[in-house]
Amino acid sequence: MHIIATAGHVDHGKSTLVRALTGTDPDRLAEEKKRGLTIDLGFAFTTLPSGRRLSFIDVPGHIKFIKNMLAGVGGVDACIFVVAATEGWKPQSEEHLRILELLGISHGVVALTQIGLVDDELAELAHMDIEEKTEGSFLQNAPVVAVDSIDGTGIDELRDALDTLTEEAPNAANIKRPRLWIDRSFAATGAGSVVTGTLTGGRLRVEDELILVPGEKRTRIRAIQTQGETRTKIDPGHRVALNLTNIDQQALNRGNALVLDDQWHRTDRFDADLQILANLGHDVSRRGAFSLYIGSGEWPVSIRVLGPNRLAPGSEGQVRVFLPQHLPLLPGDRFVLRESGRDETVGGGQVLDVDPILKASEAQPDRSVDRVITERGWVKADKLERLTGTTVEPVLGDWVASPSVISTMEEHVRLLIEQAGPLGLDMAILEEKERLIAATIGGVEILEGRARPFDQEDVFVNHPLLQQLEKDPFSPSQPEGFSGEEIRGLIQRGTVIQNDGVLFAASAIDKAAIAVAHLLREKPEGVTVAEIRDALGTTRKFALPICAILDGTGITRRREDLRIAGPRIPEQ
Secondary structure: OEEEEEEEOOOOOHHHHHHHHHOOOOOOOHHHHHHOOOOOOEEEEEEOOOOOEEEEEEOOOOHHHHHHHHHHOOOOOEEEEEEEOOOOOOHHHHHHHHHHHHOOOOOEEEEEEOHHHOOHHHHHHHHHHHHHHOOOOOOOOOOEEEOEOOOOEOHHHHHHHHHHHHHHOOOOOEOOOOEEEEEEEEEEOOOEEEEEEEEEEOOEEOOOEEEEEOOOEEEEEEEEEEOOEEEOEEOOOOEEEEEEEOOOHHHOOOOOEEEOOOOOOEEEEEEEEEEEOOOOOOOEOOOOOEEEEEOOEEEEEEEEEEOOOOEOOOOEEEEEEEEEEEEEOOOOOEEEEEEOOOOEEEEEEEEEEOOOOOOOOOOOOOOOHHHHHHHHOEEEHHHHHHHHOOOOOOOEOOEEEOHHHHHHHHHHHHHHHHHOOOOOEEHHHOOHHHHHHHOOOOOEEEEOOEEEEOOOOOOOOOOHHHHHHHHOOOOOOOOOOOOHHHHHHHHHHOOEEEEOOEEEEHHHHHHHHHHHHHHHHHOOOOEOHHHHHHHHOOOHHHHHHHHHHHHHOOOEEEEOOEEEEOOOOOOO
8 A cells, every 4th residue: 555645836736636536526625615725635545557556645735734735745655746737837846845855755756737728839848847847856757647637638647657656666664563643633423533644653453552642642443444444454554544432532633643552752852864955045053933744743843953053055964853742753754844933944854863862962863773772871672662663682681782881780790799708799789780790690600699609619508607506496596796698698598597586597497397297196176385385395485486487388377376287287
């Protein structure tokens, strides 16, 4: 599926041509009928001789409706550029051509309309004029087809030219992240809210949950239509109408986008390339009131030129653009910039960085994924994909980082491990990235939450405190002269167990479990703390925490004043 936009001067026959090609009148509004010009966007579709299907966007030609024209060409693959043989090339013809170039459209066909109203000589002059005006543009070698939309002259030839055009023009890319810029919304009787737009980025399905941006309102797709057909799913590169639930039509405005949640980075600023039109009569700087046209929307913005203070006509530079709302953007998105006060097109370009983190005075944006990684040091792989549109495999856990950054952190973590001493480095004090790094360092083992070199003696093996506790297992002497770090290390190892401030060797608890199991075999109805105390030959001071440990591990269960067998009681 290809989306074709019509473009050209007012009254040069764009809408009449679309009607001749499709049988559909794109002039939908009564005011358009009354005034004989296209005010808003018109849509129609047709099937070409090859069987390929085209959708048309008929955009306004009158200078007063340039904003609607810009809203219509944001998602198209190619164009039919319309020039009337009766008038030839006009000022708005030139502006439309430059806008199409700024938006990155690179394929097109020229329709020389109203050919039946001129003689051969005038038709030839008009043809020569087109060749001169399109020289150096993407239309330089485009076919020029003479047509009369009223009597049908040249319509078949134009269809053939469009067939060839669709073979050459690129198909819409599927990055598996759908985005629908809304260009029209209305309330349908019995159906609710309906929006139209050109789907880019990925597939949509009935019942998909969508997010409206800006606004972050949630909605769901009830039904999908394209070219008069109802679908259960739709791929990118189609003109589409979505019937939405759980959202009021008043909230759906041109320029809003519908996306799947968590797939798109929302931004209120971006860095971009900006090509200034050669015929602009002044330099461009941060001074001025600007309007940005991106997707299907118009947004008041401010700009800052990166590097020089201003950009001269015909030059190309970089700018930082500040938006009034957060939009779902990607590097490569095209835009047009107009100056509101002068009501003129300044230039256009493409987004480079959707979330610049460097100061404007330091920024050197491009579309490189490596630059984004380098500037951030560390970035989650899913966020990197939202920022760049490129899938990059994580290098450490969920993270992406440059080799130099990883190397620097590895040296840092290795030094921490070496300085930690015989107890090893407590992994809990490290950040997530540092813990991931530690697990990759050669010659280092991580045991019981501590990292130490392989060749370093494990001080927790046969530790003096453990030996002390095991001398009198059920009435152990409590530690003196041991550091809190040593005690915590033994507890983390599981060789020492603590309850209510009292420490026991883990082996003592194992022995106590066996002794209690013997008692319960003789008295399955339950035993008291006193009976356990006597069986262990200890005091109530130690018997109580031992019972608490046995309860907590499922060896016993407390039933009022008795202990009964738990699910993990040893079998004897």
